[in-house]
Amino acid sequence: MTSESFVHPYIPNTAPASREAMLAAVGAESVEEFYADVPPALRLNRPLDLPAPLVAEQDLARHVRGILASNRSTEERLSFLGAGTYNHYVPAVVDEVIRRSEFLTAYAGEPYEDHGRFQALFEYQSLMAELLAMDVVNVPTYDGYQATATGLAMAGRLTGRGRVLLVSDVLPEKLSKVRDYIRASLEIETVPATAGIADVEVLRTLLDGEVAAVWIETPSATGAIETGMPAIVEAAHEAGAIVVVGTDPIGYGVLTPPAVQGADIVTGDIQSLGLHQWFGGAHAGFIAVHDDPRFVMEMPSRLFGLESTDVPGEYGFGDVAYERTSFAQREEGKEWVGTAAALWGIASGVYLSLMGPAGMAELGELLLARTRYAQQALAALPGVELGDSAVHLREFTVTFSGIRAVDVITALRGQGIEPGVAVDDHTLLVCVTEATSASDIDRLAAAIAGVIEAPTSPTSPLTKEHGA
Amino acid sequence: MTSESFVHPYIPNTAPASREAMLAAVGAESVEEFYADVPPALRLNRPLDLPAPLVAEQDLARHVRGILASNRSTEERLSFLGAGTYNHYVPAVVDEVIRRSEFLTAYAGEPYEDHGRFQALFEYQSLMAELLAMDVVNVPTYDGYQATATGLAMAGRLTGRGRVLLVSDVLPEKLSKVRDYIRASLEIETVPATAGIADVEVLRTLLDGEVAAVWIETPSATGAIETGMPAIVEAAHEAGAIVVVGTDPIGYGVLTPPAVQGADIVTGDIQSLGLHQWFGGAHAGFIAVHDDPRFVMEMPSRLFGLESTDVPGEYGFGDVAYERTSFAQREEGKEWVGTAAALWGIASGVYLSLMGPAGMAELGELLLARTRYAQQALAALPGVELGDSAVHLREFTVTFSGIRAVDVITALRGQGIEPGVAVDDHTLLVCVTEATSASDIDRLAAAIAGVIEAPTSPTSPLTKEHGA
């Protein structure tokens, strides 16, 4: 037992009198008795080798803040970084709601004492459902990686087939996760994109009775919007394959949602909808399906549903089809479910409630317009070409003919600009959001122009032709 | 009327349909009708000349954060600044409680729906009462300036006399406020302090039947603790004068509170008890008296009291002796009362609840010890003397024999240190708290030593003698 004098604010019963009273009540000489089942050979019997503690809160705060102070955030840098984590504005009300103790520290209360949590998550599901034009949305899973992996696994279970045809560019990290997650039952084959989007002709040649799912990413890893979805859906369905879409819902104020274009399972990440960047640590995944019990019963996540109560007109909430889950069925349940990302679902619900139809429509237009503006501004530079001719939302690639992408990045970092993510030697993935204004984009273009000019001849810039 | 298209998130009824429906309901053509009583000659009839608005929250946030980014806080500087605003640590729980919407946006609700606010402020009063060893403490007034001014005004009303004898060093800004506030009825005469504390002998010679109050500041403006209070009290009471103390309660975990030494009215500021520095903008004042109705009935502030309810054993709360106040009596009430600083009272209540007896005792000892340590460290420097020989808590002065205080300040600011406040040409007021560690104090001493050496001879420091 540690010393009697160790009294800690987090541990009430370190108060010596309380400790003694409890030991007396249970008739134990010391806490050691409670560890009778831990064999002596397994006992550590020495203090853990950890840094000296900072018990006074002010010392702890100074220490941690001191470490964090060495970070320079995207508020201090002009950032065009995306690639799965996006710098969208988070309204203050969103943060206000999710930092409430009642939501932040709740967990698995019953529908009675946790009515508010159930309703908030039901509302999240419902708001997402409107954005996606689908009737069933889950309580969030971990992230868009997990959501798409599960969407494909659902397709595998629904069809009993073993092939997945991936027709879009996907983030390598996402592909890594998805592939490893589903490889016990499904093999992913890649159908290379052409001009940024799916090659439907090639797809048709690969479809057969063993294809469980066609996997579309839109916007793709390069920000390209899949404009051929109806044809893909038709071909897939003809082969009995399920169309699984991975997406970011940020554009659906102006863009037609996949469900309306025929997609069967729509998955993705909601970090864009009210979550800060958090170093890539605040993601949540959604899985949306039509209200078809065959699909619903394959979802592993919890689903909160509206129900009646003893009082007419009153809304109650509870778990829909709980017996699907691994909580109930262990390995016989659908995949597995655990503590995932409910708080981020509440955040996105607040976000969509604030944005409303007009906000989402205006934001979608702003993103489309600025993306196009940035494409034009960069493509106008000598030695810079757009990666493809697709319609892009938020992200796009440019290729440099005379310089390496990493050199552009290094040079611009020296000016406080993060110009984007290098996807290969000469290709840069650039992201614009509502946080990057037209003048920010102009600054980016000017800075890249400076880099391009430097290594050749600073007085005679190259001339070039480029398409609009 | 402004344009129909001006829809603002803060103003729900800018929604055109709502606006029209309401105009129709009241039978008005336009909002102009409601201003019929405002004469045309007084109408502005042009837009206010204000900066272009930033309606999108993200634009506003970027703008304001941009301005604030030019500040460098005391987290980035090593600060020994006090002089009325102190850098004490504020536990996270304090901020958590006072930023709750329920407290932050409440106002003047009734004891029923605002039971929690009444109880929290009753508890603040009660916790302060223990710290001060007095039975009556008010809902906070604006700040310590106002509290002491009112304390003296109460003494004037209680005695019907016109003289106030100030026996301590007081902050010039505070004296300015107090003097102007009470000068319609009370004149302040200063009895110069000796060795930092009251000169009781001189005081005795000045006391007579016209003295309403003897005003003691402890810790004084230089941080000196008044050790002669019993003698002052005895002399004052003998003359029928009331002893009014202005104080900072931070030390009363280890120091005897003024009431126990005989003070009649104890006033002061609670910024030290759980409030951040906030550029000097987060102060609140307390006025404490014994439970003597003559004193209580002279208090202008609200007093929340505990009362019974229809349910035996249940606590209710309400305003004690409300009819005293200017709310009730206008100019016949006691001075005046308005929206002052209730939230800061709640903050201090949380602070004292967290600190408890042990925390306040340990903090008091830490402050005393570090103050003494800093005195020793600075007085050890050549050409530096302590301002006086009194016992000091948190603040003390040093005098420089060969250099101006402002030059020390300028030089140390260049090193990221705020060494204190210049109180005259050669005197510096230095403040240490739990935020300034021993090594911080060492750094201060070394930096001052460097300045002292520089103007004379960098290779041959002056030798000096000084008392402990």
Add this chain to the structure above:
Amino acid sequence: WNEPIIFELSTPGERGVSVPAVEQVVRDAVGDVVSALPEGIRRPAPPALPEIAQMRVLKHFLRLSQENLGSDLNVDIGQGTCTIKYSPKINDQLIEVPQLRALHPAQDPADTQGALELIWRLEQMMAEISGMDAVSLASPGGSAGIWTNIAMIRAFHESRGEGDQRDEVITTIFSHPSNAAAAKVAGYKIITVYPDADGYPDLEALKAALSERTAAIMVTNPEDTGIYNPAIREWVDAAHNVGALASYDQANAAGILGITRARDAGFDVCQFNLHKTFSAPHGSGGPGAAANAVSADLAPFLPGPRVEKVDGRFVVREAGELSIGHVAPAHGVILHVVRAYSWIMALGAEGLLTASQIAVLNNNYLLKRVLQIPGASAPYASGRRRIEQVRYSWQELFEDTGITSEEIGIRMADYGFHYWTSHHPYVVPQPFTLEPTECYSKTEIDEYVAALAAVAREAREDPELVRSAPHNQTVHHTHHDDLDDPERWAVTWRAYRRKYFGEVPADAIDRPVLEESLAS
């Protein structure tokens, strides 16, 4: 919850937060400083604060918070005269940065340029909004701002040698009581003008009261009735005619921003409440903040310190000799300065005007709806429009049922609403004052009126139900008698334990009695 008093949660030995230990190097240098304290200065035992672990302290105050109705959770229309607006959450977040929170007023101004700039900018804005020449943001509340007004007026007259001569201040009964009370503290005799039969401020009564002894008129406009004084210019002129100053309490300005300005009506000085009209939150009753705006003649009397812009940098200057000095520490309530600035910037000129117009539209809509409730009336200015609020009366309902306005207000709490009951002086019988501001939607106003109508109906059909309210609040009907009896009032837990249980605190002392001087 039935949450205990914090002292009841104490368990000996528990700690809520830890304090750093005295460093060994310090202890070695200074020894035992506590034992070394002079005789009588060392407290014999620590104060009898409770001992509670951190989570339980947090839980206690979170539970208390839930027993409270902030305007964020309520439809706070009933807080008439108080201008309960939406305090945007972004503004709270903007201030919650070390760059403000951990700023000290004595720091190098080079390190506080951002704070000084925001003060300067808001002063410029308030000058434009008021039409005045100079502004101070130093006053830490609305009534504090009124005090600053009268302190400046007093200094002004004294500077002209008229300090002794001018010893009267005139106000109106529907102006905020702090105007009368603050002027009284400043040494003035108070003359209160009552309205004419129509509820309008009585110009003839004013003229009768004015004289060379008048230091100032101090009026609110629109008054707490929501009536704008159409002769306000004549009031100011009449005051000026006798050499008096005119002070404008702009606490009720929420309906007239961008419509009409204090200086345009001739006022010499005015104050706005940043925590009402400019959206800063009310904080359970403060902190507040005021902007004092004055004409050029009064500018030298403004409190210090002053922020000035010199060559693009912001500098702090002590106020000049004529200044009334400091009215509070430092520069005033910087938190509210930033909030008010941010609110104005979010709206702009068109937005401020729209906010005023919608506040007035909401109020007149509410007036229409309330007057449809049998038993409710709006005395004065009958059939006319109001600005941003109305003082109503339940006199008719009271005569019919015996139910008072206060009882109705308490019963409203059972519907999740309330109105506050302090409407001193009770010139309007059975009063209640409603102010919807621009921040509540038509739906919310309708909800509020529906509850009012329901309670009025209950008063007629089941008066005991109303009289015995509240029925579903945290606490039950309280016994206010306890609070006015010195033998029974208990302002603190220790007083309660002493009076009701005879527990004498360890640090209780016998106080020397001052009978002689107090008897006078």
Add this chain to the structure above:
Amino acid sequence: WNEPIIFELSTPGERGVSVPAVEQVVRDAVGDVVSALPEGIRRPAPPALPEIAQMRVLKHFLRLSQENLGSDLNVDIGQGTCTIKYSPKINDQLIEVPQLRALHPAQDPADTQGALELIWRLEQMMAEISGMDAVSLASPGGSAGIWTNIAMIRAFHESRGEGDQRDEVITTIFSHPSNAAAAKVAGYKIITVYPDADGYPDLEALKAALSERTAAIMVTNPEDTGIYNPAIREWVDAAHNVGALASYDQANAAGILGITRARDAGFDVCQFNLHKTFSAPHGSGGPGAAANAVSADLAPFLPGPRVEKVDGRFVVREAGELSIGHVAPAHGVILHVVRAYSWIMALGAEGLLTASQIAVLNNNYLLKRVLQIPGASAPYASGRRRIEQVRYSWQELFEDTGITSEEIGIRMADYGFHYWTSHHPYVVPQPFTLEPTECYSKTEIDEYVAALAAVAREAREDPELVRSAPHNQTVHHTHHDDLDDPERWAVTWRAYRRKYFGEVPADAIDRPVLEESLAS
């Protein structure tokens, strides 16, 4: 409150937040991008989201929050197996800075040194706490961490050519179900070992199940019964003897930190839950975070990216060829990394040990008290001590009264407490699981037990009162039948409006049916 569903608050034309307009320079350059969208890509009408002004949105969600019981407001002893600790508020404040919130994982590592350092430091700490050689913090939840465990195990065996041979995983019935479920997704057959008569994991049963087909044992210890497997070393050795790996679900580690370590018992891999054992808040059900700790043999299989310290700087490396790859975006849930780091730093080695000891003391005290309630029992290991929790049974009370454990749990809510009712599989009849952790005081434990005892008494004296609960909650007894019937379940508002009111959304579509493939 009886707060409406958010869609019911919509008023056409209201706005909750404004979006910046497209700059004129952009519009001039790109034209109307929306109209220019290709055929079929432009959404015909905006989504049918509600239109609500900002304050009303805020109010809605604040009211919902108040209809919720976070552990900050509750005595959350009833959330057994979930380790509800105090999540210190300072830790929440430490993360709420732009230096974390606005950090992007692809930034120049020179700009993210602070974040990388905290990851690195916590990995070091978790290595010491587990005794393991390498740690990854990438897994975004406890079950996700279990998945990472089995994914690494699978990769390990594949790397040795035994991937096909080893197709079975063994777990115990009182281990968390995600161990079985995740292994199943990874392609394994699951063998579940039941306890012996005394409730201890049955070593003989394990040995019977082990073979060269076994890939791993995946066990929790102590199990959800609070019983520590005294033969855990023998379990691990037995697994190793057949070439299988041993995976330790440390979800129940809150009573053994500093007492015994995973590696000391021979385990190859384990995971801790940062949101339980290390105090990060549960967030209404996530985000969570796990620390996966492994032996040197398994280190090459850890997910990427990896943070390494090189010459005093922190660098990010992609994981090597053997790695299972990425299990989530970037570095995992940095918020919880900082919180867990801060919590450990606030306690230190002595504090962690004390936290474990007090958690165990609290639990055994609670056990003593609960067993004094007639009708309550603690099956298994009778008369012995438990570690940090106990799975109890109301079987005796049920037999006496017909009242189920679920009914008692719901009635507890009327006392301001609850316990959760998911204790699949129902091996223990009428189960309830209590875990007091180190964060509740004796007084709070006593309050909880008193409520339990009161409800048990009610079950005997007034069973209908219990059966018809809840009686004073936000919502009344709900009809769970709705939720299991595809014709009646309503997972979204649009589904509800469609099913119950026949409202077909404007953007509803007829979905092509996939009968052929789905029929299979």
